[in-house]
Amino acid sequence: MWTRRDFGLGLGALGLAGSLPALAQKLRVMRVANTAAVNDPQQCFVTAGQDPRLNFYKPHGVDVEYVNMSSMTQAMQMLRAGHVDFGPAVPGILLPAMAKDPSLDFVSVYKWLPRNANVIVVKPGSPIKTAADLAGKRIGVRNQGDAGIVVTKTMLAEMGLSDDKCEYIAIGDGAPAGAAIDNDRVDALVAFDTAAARIELVGTQLRYVPLTPKFAQVGSGWLCVTRDLLKKERKALVALFQGIAKSTLFSYNNLNAGIDLHWAVYPESKPKGRSEDDARKELAFILKDRRNSWMRRPDDPDQRIGASSLAEWKTNIEMTAESSKDPKLADQLGDPNRLFTNELIDDINAFDKQAIVDMAKSFKS
Template sequence: MWRRRDFGLGIGALGLAGALPALAQKLRVMKVANTAAVNDPQQCFTTAGQHPKLNFYKPGGVDIEYVNMSSMTQAMQSLRSGHVDFGPAIPGILLPAMAKDPTLDLVSVYKWLPRNANVIVVKPGSGIKSAADLAGKRIGVRSLGDTGITVTKTMLAELGLKDDKCEYIAIGDGAPAGAAIDNDRVDAMVAFDTAAARIELVGTKLRYVPLTPKFAQLGGGWICVPRKSLKEDRAALVALFRGIAKSTIFSHHNLDAGIDLHWAVYPESRPKGRSEDEARKELAFILKDRRNSWMPRPDDPDQRMGASSLAEWTANIAMAADSSKTPRLGEELGDVNRLYTNALIDEINAFDKEAVVEMAKAFKA
């Protein structure tokens, strides 16, 4: 049972006592289209704040429910149909889909992954030295609905190269993916950093190949919502993303606690067949790069959590046009400003970030 003091730490320490009346109201449960299993503790940047000891969501009258999806395409369709309230946005997939289907009226409202978390990995002795060498090769991806295909197309297009001779092969995660690389079933793998780290954990040696320069400077992921939600659900969205921002800062500064809180909220995700200390060490390795990618780059002039820029989205359109072989993509999409918005960002960031940092540093399970 949580003591009153524990409950107060999540609220009073952040100056949120005034939000307590919302707890008496009916919670708005915001459903998220989830393309990675919620049991994966890499999602602690969101889930940690659901724990009563932090309680970053409910004082704002919201909570999160995960709805698992098999692909980005399914996530977009679920957003359009209203089966979920928010979901991931990868520009290389989202923008061509919106141009092709104008009824897919989604807007990116929060950049949850400010740094590019994609990687190219090969065997240590591979002849692939740069992204240009991916042309015509067998590229391993987690699944044929995975973003690795779009990422490869985007990087090759940036270099003026085609991917028409590339072969994309689904090799899964962890040990199966490691075996595919070790046994030369693929020449390289393009995936998120966390997927590559899981392969290293099973003993496969990898060498990391640099991303292309322009692509490397782009954010790795956004969260989008149906446009109508910006008016109809504004207060709920602000509360939702403020909770995510707090959870992100907390987990960045105290990853062990973030993982523990995730396990507590989702007990089915606790490790099986090994100790929690062993599992935590593995997760710390998996998230060694990701934890920094949750936060804005130090050289980004806009340090607000979740903020986007016009220049970034202009670049996203240009790269999506190249990778999808749709030269008129920008014209078909129209005004760049309709694709993203910072309209909620100031309200989302209206909390004491240093208080969250201090809470994370002082937190005891």
Template sequence: MLTRRDFGRGLGALGLAGGLPALAQKLRVMKVANTAAVNDPQQCFVTAGQHPKLDFYKPAGVDVEYVNMSSMTQALQSLRGGHVDFGPAVPGILLPAMAKDPTLDLVSVYKWLPRNANVIVVKPGSPIKTAADLAGKRIGVRSQGDSGIVITKTMLAELGLKDDTCEYIAIGDGAPAGAAIDNDRVDAMVAFDTAAARIELVGTALRYVPLTPKFAQVGSGWICVPRELLKKERKNLVALFQGIAKSTLFAHHNLDAGIDLHWAVYPESKPKGRTEEEARKELVFILKDRKNSWMRRPDDPDQRMGASSLAEWRANIEMSADSSKNPRLPEALGDPNRLFSNELIDDINAFDKRAVVEMAKAFRL
């Protein structure tokens, strides 16, 4: 099985080993603050392109290294401290943090989840029918630093409701979360779609409750970098995000291959105790909704991969002000244009997307 340590041998098989020393000298390894386990194949929208058969990063002089984090809050702290180069940007967490601490000078440069991948799930017989019914309830979240808390606050604020009487209970992932729902320790769970799918896989029946209308139209995942890094390493950041864009297209159009490539690059992520076919079936189920959220909606006026808009960031500010109960948040943040940048987007998208799609459709590992 090919691992990243086998990269040199893989290049030799492709007849490229002669260029390896020069390539290695120039390689810029970009560290990512990762709030999902690196062995989780939902990361294949990044990791597929690390495999030598695709090689979407190294020829441009970059590669990705995962640094695991326990929460979004820890990820922001690591970005501020310079321990990582890029990381997730959840507006409901990022914007209040930036308003409180002006030294947290981060800019969102790539939208990796252009559709809303958050979900509300309850037991099939639950009396909760709409997001408004979450008020005053026990809400399950993955951890106390998880985005599910701020997402609940955001939706209730949109409806003009308070979350003052809500109780947020950390129930983890998979089987522990399923048991908490089955045993009525919580009334609902607010999480990403992949977390809900993992709960369904352990046998817990779930009913999905619609998100609030305004929140449902907002993207759910950006990637941010320190502003100073954007100034100093523009070329490397373009190479990094173009590699992610290519990997995303590839994995969306051939999810089976994306999973295979992730397993090959990170062999420790391959599930133990069950057949490969069983493991693949589970992963395809987990990513059935997520793979579509990687791609822009057909009616999105800007189809460039990674692009943001001023209108959505103004909406993010408004929702964050409501959910954090801080009406002065917009004033503290200042010009919303400073929160995001599309300056890399045209260069990131300057590749043959059709060729990547055709490669994905024909690919065999």
């Protein structure tokens, strides 16, 4: 079985001929803030390409290292301090922080979740039918730094409602979160789709409540870097995000292989005490909705992988201003073009996408 230690021993498909000079150089290991706090196959949209059978990173002089974080807030702190090179950008958390501290010079360079992957879940018999019913309720979140708090505020603000009487209760993940819902410690959970799926796997029955219309149309995941790193290491960042784009396409088109490749690179993440087939079925369930959120909507006018738009960032500012009750947010942030850039996107997309799709469909683990 391949591990990261074995990674340098092989040259994968789509890169053998041109990889030798790059492999002779010192790799630039890009450290990512992982706010999922665990490194499991939900990360295969990044990690699949680390396996030498695909080899999407090393031939171009880069590799990825995961650094687990407990929250988005901690990720921003570590990114600012230079302890990680890139990390998630959640507008509802990032924008108020940047408005408060202009020296926080982050720029979102790659949209990894072009669809909205947030969910509202309740017990099947709950009286909560719409997002408006969350007002004044006990809302379960993973922890007090979790994006679920901002998501709830955003959706309520969209409907002209306040979260002033909401109580946000940290219930963790998996079985503890399921117990909190089963035992009525919370009225609803607002989280990412993968977190809800993990709760369903431990036996808790859930009903999904629709997101608010405006919020449902925005993406839910960007990756950002400091502007200084963007200036200094553009080539490495293109290589990094092109590797992620290839891994995303591959894993979307062959999820079972993506899961297997993640385990090959990170064998310590393989589940203990049950068969691989059972574990793979569980992970396929966890990723059943997420894998679609990796891909752009068919009606998206910009089909480039990772691209952002000025319109969506203006929407992000508008929604964040409403949820944070800060009508001056847009003025404090200034030109919204500074919040994101597409300057890497054409270079990131300069690869044969159909070749990756064909590779995925024909790949045998």
